[in-house]
């Protein structure tokens with residue numbers, strides 16, 4: 011156990027999936043790492059808990075494509091080190107109106123990167139999925155091979171275990187209150203609310219929905235990252251049809267573009283149920299969570315009834331789970347040096363906007379590169395810079411609404 015005053019090469023603040031993946035990556039390179047978490051490890055009060063997250067390569071912004079492809083490799087590499095599975099492969103099926111700009115950009119990304127894909131009309135969709143999806147005549151379906159489900163809590167635990175195996179020290183119930191530069195010997199001091207302090211040559215801040223608060227305290231910078239409370243819904247598959255929706259068969263992870271953006275996964279965590287939910291939520295203070303009321307379900311019920319061909323009970327979800335998003339105005343991540351007096355000593359990874367989990371291996375690799383070498387290989391960081399909000403409060407310009415999970 012780390013004792014107050016102890017020194018580290020890198021201190022990682024926040025042990026959700028991003029901090030845990032980063033601790034693993036830094037420790038893998040032989041550095042002495044401390045990972046600090048304000049609550050219990052594997053708690054349910056942030057963004058990285060639960061039973062399923064979608065992984066897919068279908069992004070409208072083509073700069074995410076190489077990142078997700080690297081993540082697939084890194085997921086498999088981590089699984090091979092730990093010896094169990096966190097990633098379950100499936101096809102990915104995207105659907106929407108044929109004039110939906112976002113979906114058209116997704117198709118363009120597939121074409122640009124020569125991703126094997128099929129574009130299907132209503133009849134072809136029905137044939138391909140044996141009647142389990144029904145899209146309107148003016149919609150198209152896009153089918154690719156690189157979908158799947160990641161088990162989030164298990165994946166966070168995997169990264170933490172691998173980090174421990176590499177010598178990382180983990181401490182929970184350690185809320186970081188401040189980070190201060192050591193003007194004499196360099197590096198930073200990290201202060202916790204229970205009166206302990208640790209010195210690090212470098213520090214990585216991965217505090218999810220708390221990013222705006224901690225960054226403001228530490229540096230005075232106002233980051234436009236808005237926490238939202240969101241709700242995952244599970245729906246009952248009608249009796250006799252359960253096997254057709256199980257992971258490992260031909261039922262895909264899926265996304266429906268438009269208002270609202272709806273996403274779902276095959277049956278995995280709760281046999282007989284599938285996850286179908288809306289990308290969105292209501293603003294919240296992560297320290298004063300409303301824990302409800304949940305989200306209006308009218309559109310979602312209608313979608314389940316119409317798009318899932320009446321094979322799933324659309325009367326209402328039989329189970330729900332609350333979680334938090336950290337939204338940036340452009341839904342692009344924040345991955346950057348904190349700058350100012352900290353220069354390149356403190357790196358921030360936040361604002362993952364409801365689509366970060368799949369990328370956590372590559373985000374961990376990038377944060378590690380930045381904190382250890384001052385630059386990240388093979389990634390164009392301009393999309394993720396803090397400074398983009400000074401140039402334009404809405405961040406990166408996008409022609410399409412980005413409702414992507």
Ligand SMILES: Cc1cc2nc3c(=O)[nH]c(=O)nc-3n(C[C@H](O)[C@H](O)[C@H](O)COP(=O)(O)OP(=O)(O)OC[C@H]3O[C@@H](n4cnc5c(N)ncnc54)[C@H](O)[C@@H]3O)c2cc1C
Nearest residue numbers: 024026027028048056057058064186218333362366367368
């Ligand atoms: C319902 C839901 C569905 C999602 N679906 C998908 C999906 O299908 N595909 C996908 O790719 N992504 C998905 N995401 C997004 C993904 O889960 C998140 O992007 C990711 O989990 C963010 O991880 P994080 O480490 O940044 O945040 P968190 O998991 O919140 O971790 C931050 C940690 O920092 C700790 N912390 C905060 N402040 C302090 C402090 N001062 N001191 C110490 N510790 C602190 C917190 O307690 C927390 O443990 C989904 C998210 C939700 C909520």
